[in-house]
Amino acid sequence: MNIFPVSASTFSGDIDGLFWLVTTLVGFWFILSELLLFYLIFRFRRKKGVKAQYIAGESRKEMAWIFVPLFFVILCDISIDLRTHSVWQKIKETLPQATEKVRVIGQQWTWVFVHPGPDGVLDTSDDIETVNELHVKVNTTTHYELQSRDVLHNFSVPVFRLKQDAIPGRAITGWFEATQTGEYDIQCAEMCGIGHGLMGARIFIDTQEQYETWMAQEIQKQQNYVASK
Numbered sequence: 001m002n003i004f005p006v007s008a009s010t011f012s013g014d015i016d017g018l019f020w021l022v023t024t025l026v027g028f029w030f031i032l033s034e035l036l037l038f039y040l041i042f043r044f045r046r047k048k049g050v051k052a053q054y055i056a057g058e059s060r061k062e063m064a065w066i067f068v069p070l071f072f073v074i075l076c077d078i079s080i081d082l083r084t085h086s087v088w089q090k091i092k093e094t095l096p097q098a099t100e101k102v103r104v105i106g107q108q109w110t111w112v113f114v115h116p117g118p119d120g121v122l123d124t125s126d127d128i129e130t131v132n133e134l135h136v137k138v139n140t141t142t143h144y145e146l147q148s149r150d151v152l153h154n155f156s157v158p159v160f161r162l163k164q165d166a167i168p169g170r171a172i173t174g175w176f177e178a179t180q181t182g183e184y185d186i187q188c189a190e191m192c193g194i195g196h197g198l199m200g201a202r203i204f205i206d207t208q209e210q211y212e213t214w215m216a217q218e219i220q221k222q223q224n225y226v227a228s229k
């Protein structure tokens with residue numbers, strides 16, 4: 001059964017693992033406690049000639065019903081915290097060496113992407129700027145520099161399991177490495193005004209050849225535009 005969207009980054013499996021861990025542990029305690037609740041309601045109910053019992057949980061034996069499960073619940077909590085911490089460290093606290101860089105700019109209500117041109121360097125005259133269309137290379141560690149031109153936005157790429165707030169006045173650097181090619185959704189995941197729901201874009205994960213073909217097309221478009229002026 002595949003309940004998750006396509007998994008297309010080096011860390012998406014870690015995030016899915018966390019979802020499974022939390023769902024399994026919480027699900028286990030939920031089912032156990034509900035079963036027990038209904039069993040106890042049935043077991044100590046009022047019967048003919050027998051009053052319903054009111055159990056306050058004050059004797060040592062009764063208290064064990066509270067503190068023994070509590071102990072195990074806390075153990076589960078700790079295991080979730082440890083796993084979460086190591087995943088957070090891997091994704092948010094380490095910044096592997098970049099092979100590629102791209103700038104992502106959120107504004108009401110669109111995404112602007114600045115790709116380095118053939119020279120591979122941002123902020124030079126051959127940069128390629130696109131609207132709602134991000135091109136990255138597969139199997140390449142890519143740094144994104146995230147900015148906002150107005151309010152809070154959130155750069156969310158579900159297939160990467162990536163979410164990062166864009167904060168006005170700040171340039172936030174993060175990274176990803178795509179593991180499979182294809183065309184997928186990008187969505188703003190921060191309520192940013194009336195057009196928020198429309199603030200979607202597409203990410204194209206290209207092979208080296210596809211990327212170069214796309215870049216050549218963009219350069220051609222620019223030249224045609226300049227020539228037409």
Ligand SMILES: [Cu+2]
Pocket residue numbers: 153154188189190191192193196197199
């Ligand atoms: Cu938004």
